[in-house]
Amino acid sequence: MTELPRYLQLLWGREPEGRRGPKPGRTIEEIGAAAVAIADRDGLEAVSMKSVAQAVGFTTMSLYRYVDSKEELTAVMLDLAYGPPTFRYPRRSTWRKRITLWAKEIATVRLARPWSVELAQGGPPLTPNALSWTERGLEALAGTPLTSQERLSALLAIDVWGQNHVRLSTQMGLVGRSDPDRVEVSWFGLILRVVDKERFPHLLTAGAESLDDADEDFFEEEFERGLGLLLDGIAALIARQS
């Protein structure tokens, strides 16, 4: 069993006792917050070891006293972007209402920090805030007959879907109310120039019909559609276990 990575030691307050040497000039939270501020203002590509170091009054290489790599820095950033979950579940609410709230809160956090969905994904959650959100998701499913594996599996599916929804909506410029005639036209309009009816009959039909039914607010309506589908799947599973 190897030692905890440095950044996790720091984030969790789990440093070994009796560290010698000068006291650190900054906390890992300060460093992460500086990186988040840069990403918020100038986008993810503006976050470099150098820009972050400058923002906290260090020189570049001192950051490696807190994180071993830039990848670890981005993990810290994501944890800070998430922050602790502060919402409350209504009293006596159904699991469905609670999970819906959980998913909406996550999407809100992600939307406030669009750069967070562009970060490379580095594995399962390990940081304090990320795990706090997992805990809140499990709390929402408390009292259901699902096994633990089924609970974790369901939360993962919703989380992954939600991230992708934010990312795709952002990339397509479809966050917020939009002209129904313009919704998805950038994607469909583009593929219309290359696909032929012989090879892509279903796609052409689906695309045209989607334009007819175009959402007034793609982000919100597709959120309901996709989350509804996932919740229905969970409901079916619960019904089978009852």
Next chain:
Amino acid sequence: MTELPRYLQLLWGREPEGRRGPKPGRTIEEIGAAAVAIADRDGLEAVSMKSVAQAVGFTTMSLYRYVDSKEELTAVMLDLAYGPPTFRYPRRSTWRKRITLWAKEIATVRLARPWSVELAQGGPPLTPNALSWTERGLEALAGTPLTSQERLSALLAIDVWGQNHVRLSTQMGLVGRSDPDRVEVSWFGLILRVVDKERFPHLLTAGAESLDDADEDFFEEEFERGLGLLLDGIAALIARQS
């Protein structure tokens, strides 16, 4: 309406007529295939404009005659990694069986190219093979009462979930049969060192129970779990529309 990006023109065979100048020395497929071969052999980080150029007998900057950026090169790589869908749906099969096959085939492709799930996602599908897979997914849902938006939404949810499943399983070293006592122990064992029962009661319970019920083959069993949930959701939607 702007011009099609160069790489899409090339991939779709949609170049304007009458291009002057020397004939290109390579096709975009050849360049993409060289990049895929490098990624297969040495991993994604070994793919640089330089290494790809060398592999096809060019110098670095000539690649920009085919793609405008490295990002476009990775889109070409992904399309080639997918290849055209070659599977067949059984005659008279249910939508559920067809979608299951579709999802499994995608996962197989992704598993054969684990680097493909690490690529940054650049928006909705635009390339020939990627769109062919979408077409096959729509074909699997033909005959169901779902609207086109619901169909696209369902396919997207499954695709996204499948990619994440491959990525996470690969990152956690959980592809193929494994010692049940070791499954997820790397993740849970790690968080056990930092989480406390007061703050994370549900997580600790879920983790311990998951270890008790540990899968013999995490990848396969979690695939069934997660896909089952999504399919149940689609089934509920279909039942409501019937």
Next chain:
DNA sequence: TGCCACTGTGTATGCCGCAAGCAGTTATTA
């Protein structure tokens, strides 16, 4: 109390990657 190992910061440096710009050659169009 003094010595020494460990730790925090700055500095110097190396290597690599992406891509703008230009020169020379090739093939099509006017």
Next chain:
DNA sequence: TAATAACTGCTTGCGGCATACACAGTGGCA
């Protein structure tokens, strides 16, 4: 036939990540 667009190689600039080391500060131990 001349002009022009397109293909390739070459040059170059800039920025980023991270190894290694010097110096100063702090705690553990004899």
